[in-house]
Amino acid sequence: MAAHRCGLSLVCILIFSTPAPAPARDQFQEELVIRPLHSGDIYASFQFRTLWDTDFLQERQKKVSHYRLFPKSLGQVLSKFSVRELHISFTQGFWRTMQWGQPFIPSPPGAELWVWFHHTVSDVDGNWKELTNVLSGIFCASLNFIDMTNTVQPSASFKPLGLGNATDHRFLRYATLPREIVCTENLTPWKKLLPCGSKAGLAVLMKSEKLFHSSFHSQAVHIRPICQDEQCTSKAWELRQTLNVVFDHYTSGQGKKEWSLFKMFSRTLTEACPLASSSKVYVDITDNPELSPATHLLSRAVVLGDRRTYSVYDLTRAETFGQLRSFNLLLRWKGDNMLRPLLHAERYVAGFGLQTGEIHTVIYNNHPYRAFPVLLMDSVPWYLQLYVHTLTVTSKSRDNKPSYIHYQPAKDRHRPHLLEMLIQLPPHSMTEVTVQFERALLKWTEYTPDPNHGFYVGSSVVSALVPSMVAMSTNFTQDQPLFSSFVPVKEESSYFVRVYTEPLLVNLPTPDFSMPYNVICLTCTVVAVGYGSFYNLLTRTFQVDEPSPPLAKRLANFIRRIRGVPLLA
């Protein structure tokens, strides 16, 4: 009887127990790339990548609830708003391409957010508005200022960086806030998204007092779906958190081309993040700097059209830390060589006075013999009214007509101007794009509290496939360093570059803010003068002016009337 019951319970257990679902695989990699720049500055680029084999957007599967390495706040954002790709960056400072070369991950000054939504979304604008508010809370930034007056839908400049076959630009939204300031308040929630936080691994180096005392600081989050192998049999979600910082030669470096991890970050590394599958430090030794401690591990990579050699330090191996259990890198160099960047852009405002002006964008092609096309995207706020019939593009003082122009004019107080052009740059030349604008007078409530500071115009974006002097590798390997695998390389002979120009600061004419009541009174007075004169002339007629008799006479007449006696004249 007991055996029968046991057997029955066993059968019940076998029937009712569902097989446990295979846990989704996720992995975390971290790396730091240090590149000495010829001007004496040093460029440090952190990248943290989490790969997760799950699908946030599928309805068939159970809703994702168990988060391990991937931050839950971002995962929930992705599923709730059906986001296919999300790129957000916060930058303090402007990247000086001519002095520092091309960055691994470009970003414009201020905050930039661009998102590809899934094609099942019906109300993209509603999702965009909610998404910006949620991200504003997650990153402690004022992204809630992003609304329809500074959002555009670029048609060609921001193609998906991950997987994506649908490229209907109705599902893309792009916005920048050039006025946004980055500080510790934004760094702290960003660090919290890392699996190890700021307690272990490379993130211990990120201390705000040193990071913000730099020429350039940029932190970004990039989320996109990618293929896990060459044939794309399995897909995964990739979250990359990047932090790029350039320390200044004079203010942080005391004028010496000698840097160490301690000098840059006032910390040294003690251990790798235990949750990381790989944790590496790459140092660019192409120009033969002095490096200590020495290492045998070397890596060669072609990145941004240049073949560079890197020394690799693997932090997952205990011998990297030596006897003191701390890893401090020392770097000293003398050379001045730098590869001249092939693509470079500048922008400025010309003109005088507060009525009109001209925006000049100058794009330099420094390739000695190859011409290549670039896509220029300009998003100008509505209160600078662009006149597209004044658009001129000149290269080498001759007219250069763009082959593709997409222009969406602004609607006052609803959307900004969007101008996208495909321009062919002749080799070794400077191309100037000019467009005139008029400054509008806004309502007094639409000015910022400091109106004479001016209004910011976001950076222009120049995107191009620059022909490479060195063959790029299109092989897809799992253990590629992170800095060379951010942008997918589709062909050997060119690499993708995005250059951001300076943001502009433009003054608008202001009304007198102390005058609303006075203006209403005075204008209504003038209208009333008109009304009064017309009213008089319309309702009254001409009469001969008989002066009324003085009071005494009138009184006398009144008494006479009572007495019944004839009245006075």
Next chain:
Amino acid sequence: MAAPLTLLLIVAVTIRAVLFRSSLAELISERVEVVSPLNAWKRVVEGLALLDLGVSPYSGDVFHETPLMIYLFHFTVDYAEIVFMVSPYFVDCLSCFLAPLDRFRKQKYALESDRYPADCLELLRSPKEMFYIPLKVAMFYLLNPFTILSCVAKSTCGLNNAIIALFIFCTLKGSALLSGILLALATYQSIYPLTLFAPALLFFLQRLYIPVNLRRSSFWFFTLQYAFIYVGSLVVITGLSFFLLGSWDFIPSVYGFIFSVPDLTPNIGLFWYFFAEMFEHFRLFFICVFQINVFFYTIPLSIKLKEHPVFLIFMQIAIISIFKSYPTVGDVALYMAFLPAWSHLYRFLRNIFLVSCVLLACSALFPVLWHLWIYAGSANSNFYYAITLLFNFGQILLVSDYFYAYLRREHHLIHGLYLKKKDGTEATLVLK
């Protein structure tokens, strides 16, 4: 008569041609007093460029012209200067017809002259005086600096003025059909000439000897006929505009723009600074008040001036020019061209010296204070706004002065020129 007129035309064309070719043309076409967002030439070119790019000109907020303007300029954009030079001459046609008009009026007075006191004969104009009125009107319009500036800036205000002038010409000539069609065209261009329907109607009624009596069927019969012509042409023109671009986008872009005043570019009118400094929750209320202000003088003026429709037309045009949402000096020039027609009122004008000084001073100060605000940065917007207020005040004073003088002359025609009080001393005339 022909020789002085020809000489005048040659002089006017020469001045405009010289200015077109000089460097001043660029400068003048950017002045905010001369062009407004509704009629700037730069915006017409921008609209055509947008059309070439494949984008609807009404998708942005730069172009606010009607589709028929696109039709017109699509073919004549290279000959734009000629188009703008020809348009003021339409106003001349008007002036040529003022002479027969006065003849008509004189006939009317001749019929009733036995009713006039004897001493009023000096108030009536002699044919010799009236002979020179067309020339004076032409001179006042063609040589008016405001008109020249407006023409050199290639502002489409000149074309609007030409349509209104043609409308007045056809009305005075007596052709109700053409008058209705041209009035519809003028209303289609900018909505405000709608108020000219009443004076045109009154003129036709007077001409056809139909008394203005609401109980008479003949009155209603003619009114409905004229209204039908007018509304019908308006519908046809609007329909044609729809077929140009295939959408009704032009209605919010043109008429919505005129009524809701979203663009606060400074001009010589009263609207811009008022709405720049307006509290948000009162905005709709004051927009309605200001727009009603343009239209609601029509009925009272028509009642008062129902015997004098030509003067009513003048008054209406003046009121539109002062109180419209985006006035320019071209609008001011249109009603100023009429002033020589009322030169016989000169003896009754009370403030003409003050008004002319104010208008001259303001015209000189506009560019100065604009430069100080926008370029030098040493003044602020209040300075320009003050001159705007003064200029409009001067215009209001001018128009009400002429109205006063007209009414006073009518009074004298009826009651005699030299009035005496009861005790025989000389009387003064007041409004009571």
